[in-house]
Amino acid sequence: MTEIAAEVREMLPRQNGELVFDAPWQGRVLAMAVGVVDSLGLEWDDFRQRLIAAIDADPERPYYESWTVALEGLVDDHLR
């Protein structure tokens, strides 16, 4: 898990008093998944199924790391 200096953490966006993203990279991979699905004309379910598989493969892995695995898989299959 990323270590962020306390003062940087203070600046991260919050809603309901909670952090929306624990670290900036999480927002980036979220946005990239939205963008890739839209740009390639895929269904969100194409990404969602990969997310489910990634979570299932390692249930204790932090959520956005599983998200990143799913995104990498989607990109590998469609772009490389």
Place this chain on the structure above:
Amino acid sequence: MSEDHDHGHHPQPLTPIEERAQALEELLTAKGIVSHEFIDQVVEAYAHDIGPMNGARVVARAWTDPAYKERLLADGTAAIAELGYGGPEGDHIVVVENTPDVHNVVVCTLCSCYPWPVLGLPPNWYKSPPYRARMVREPRALLAEMGCEVPEGVEIRVWDSSAEIRYLVLPERPAGTEDATEDDLAALVSRDAMIGVGRP
């Protein structure tokens, strides 16, 4: 930022996951699939603009306008769009109404499906293995642990988000709010009440 021991500016080294995220962004932007600006805008949107205050306005409108409430329960996506909300993870939103006899609660047992246009991004606990597993198995007990006591005589309906549908709970309007404005009412509606783990 962290202390430097020399006079130059040394950014923190990237962690492995940050490197992977950066590599993805470099690849996708180089191929013209997404732009840096698009990513910036989406991050900004979910950090600031899209959140449960949207859902709260939908709820407040439903509480004050019976015809709107009827449309909302019949076709959540369309009624929500009347207020200007829509977008990713919002193609098929179904609104489920709490009554004195029925308490609704939403979960995504497999991942984290959530009605982004009206609630923003899900909180960490919603995505956690314990919540996802226990809400379908022992909803009354888990709700009580989360501070939402549902009396024994009240039916609990657990909605497991499917590939298609995203659910929004329409909480009961609190007593004593007959003279409240729509804005006042919206301020009463919590994110947790719209998931079903709290009362407004």
